[in-house]
Amino acid sequence: MRALFLIPGGSSQQLQSFAAVAAVADQLHADVQVVCPLAAVPLWSMHPAVERAMPFTYEQATLADWANLMGSVREPDFQVSLNLAPSRQMDLMLSMSHIPTRVASSGFSATERITPIEGGWANQAFEAFLRPIGVRLEADSFRLPIAPGDLEAASAALPSGDGPALLLAPSGAGGDWPAQQWQDLPSQILSKLPNLRTVPALAGTGAGDMRKRAAQIASADVVLASDPVAIELALLLGLPLVALGRDPASLPSRAGVQGLGSAANLSQLGDAEVLAALGLG
Structure with missing residues (x-):
């Protein structure tokens, strides 16, 4: 058929x-x-x-x-x-x-x-x-399968250490959470959880790029994202996720998945709220 x-x-x-x-x-x-x-x-x-x-x-x-x-x-x-x-x-x-x-x-x-x-x-x-x-x-x-070789390469590219890996995926578009707050967040996290590894999300839209992006997300332990593609990939991969600018009603009712802030007012979202959503408040 x-x-x-x-x-x-x-x-x-x-x-x-x-x-x-x-x-x-x-x-x-x-x-x-x-x-x-x-x-x-x-x-x-x-x-x-x-x-x-x-x-x-x-x-x-x-x-x-x-x-x-x-x-x-x-x-x-x-x-x-x-x-x-x-x-x-x-x-x-x-x-x-x-x-x-x-x-x-x-x-x-x-x-x-x-x-x-x-x-x-x-x-x-x-x-x-x-x-x-x-x-x-x-x-x-449904879970999106990742080729073992892609996952191994992504895991090898993570920062060294044995702490959990937090992937950061800003959208970079207008109306995103301010760039300065994205930049300041890793140091604030390290002050609360010194062994946490923060990972900047990969970019690219080609077939190879998308496989690498999906594998990188799959290798992380937690995803913080405003980028729509990263959010959807994290959901398909079953990752814990904090989705900035997403209405909680537009996300699955799954432990570890939450929406935070309004897409129209992300600039008003404070660091403390994000840290709390990540369990670091």
Whole structure:
């Protein structure tokens, strides 16, 4: 069986769908292909169940882009599509694709229309798309596998010592927790826990970069992040996490995971609050 996911959005939105893709692949014994923005293709190289990730510009697709997508979709024998990007153009394409089961929240091409789940943890909200095809979703049970060699390399690159490793992942974007506070935090932590090792998060968006970023996070003991991709990776890896600027309701109800501060007012978040969230108050 073959299943097609059509997923728009940035890297964090792509990562939020990883558990749903794994559930479809596992429970339907399906070979899965994903249509995603070009920048997200490297992310999908980390997913063990994805056969192919096809780049597509959802917002500014040309006629040639649609023709190429149509050819890519019609060539394999897909039995089901899950369309998270309903539009008239997508409906036209899917209606000519010969895919018998087409799940979407709207659009004339849908054979199964769903009501999206509003609020809560986005990863679990994908369950609405899976119910019509008989797939159960327990998003919090999914863990992103890391190649042993990548994990060994990441562990070897950690600062020396036997204390726990805290990975720091600022977003670096406007509205982030102030850079000076990120810089001052390690010295404040060391005054309370001298053997703690602080690790600056890696950057990069290529396939190799993403594998290294995921392995680095997996090698840490705790993650403090405002970077959306680092947050999503930490959740997929099951790491203790303090997510700056994230509403607690948008995170899984899991021990060791908490949201802190408002995304619109991170500059007002004090050092003491962050240290307390890390258990160092």
